Amino acid sequence: MACPICSKPGVPAYRPFCSKRCADIDLGRWLRGDYVIPGASQDDLSSDMNGENEKNSGEGLDSRPKRP
Template identity: 70%
Template sequence: MACPICSKDAAEKYRPFCSKRCADIDLGKWMTGAYAVPSESEDDADELVQELDKAMRERAEDDASKLH
């Protein structure tokens, strides 16, 4: 399977990506809205913002715990 970002072979640890870098690039695209699932409901947008905020806080906490 090829990495969807750079087309290199996927690494088991980061599957379907080849590296943390490509996984982070993909995450950034989702977080900035480069990828989007169409919806006409404003409630969906509010829910998505809440979920993204939660995911970002959890990731920041996880990254911080790895530093200590």
Template identity: 75%
Template sequence: MACPICSKDGVPAYRPFCSKRCADIDLARWLRGDYVIPGQPLDDVASDRDMDEKNLGGGLDSRGTRP
């Protein structure tokens, strides 16, 4: 399998990368937010707090009934 960063052959110790350097480059890209998973922006997603307010009847969530 080719390294996704530099296209060299992968090394089993750093699979799927060819070296620690390429693995670190990939990690840095994730941490900077360069990779984005497609989907609805977080601003448009209902928060957990909103969901808790809608679940005032209890249901499976017993947090509202504990002392």
């Protein structure tokens, strides 16, 4: 299998990469957010979550009545 970064042959120790350098380059791309999985935008998700939080506010994980 060819290295996805530089297309050299992969090395089993760094599979699917050819070296630690190429593995680190790939990790850096993930951490910067260069690789994105298509889906709903974060704004859409946060507005959906706000509605849920309002319905369940004050209940927390335990639905029993709270002590004063």
